[in-house]
Amino acid sequence: MKLRQAAVVALSLCVLAIGRGVSAHPSMFSDMTLQQAKERADKDNKLVLADFTATWCGPCHQMDKTTWSDPAVEDWVKKNAIAVQVDVDVQKETAMSMNIRAMPTVIVFKPRVKDEVTRKLGLQSSEELLQWLNEAKEGRVTGDQ
Secondary structure: OHHHHHHHHHHHHHHHHHHHHHHOOOOOOEOOOHHHHHHHHHHHOOEEEEEEEOOOOHHHHHHHHOOOOOHHHHHHHHHHEEEEEEEOOOOHHHHHHOOOOOOOEEEEEOOOOOOOOEEEEOOOOHHHHHHHHHHHHOOOOOOOO
16 A cells, blocks of 8 residues: 555656646746836846747747757847746736737837837747847847737
């Protein structure tokens, strides 16, 4: 009986560990709220990069594993932006106020600008994302507005 209890405890711990790994966001993302990121970006004169995501979103997980973990993307964000992930199920009011209809949705805000500059919907490769981010930074607004 003790062996069975130990097996149940071990299995439970594995499920918890796996669950934590799934919900954790890539290290490039700050734990700030979107509003806090905007305030910080104003002070640092950086863009705000907001990734609207959900735990159940397959393409979001794919971007976490590939695009957001790409060293070139991480470097670009470190130099140019304050990045946050917004879970649409946890931060429902923020998602509703931003009119989020599909995930992933990535939105760029410029410093000291209250409204978004551009947004992009759907799964993006590192190359696609970097091209779009560079265009947004240079003022050549593109995306799914």
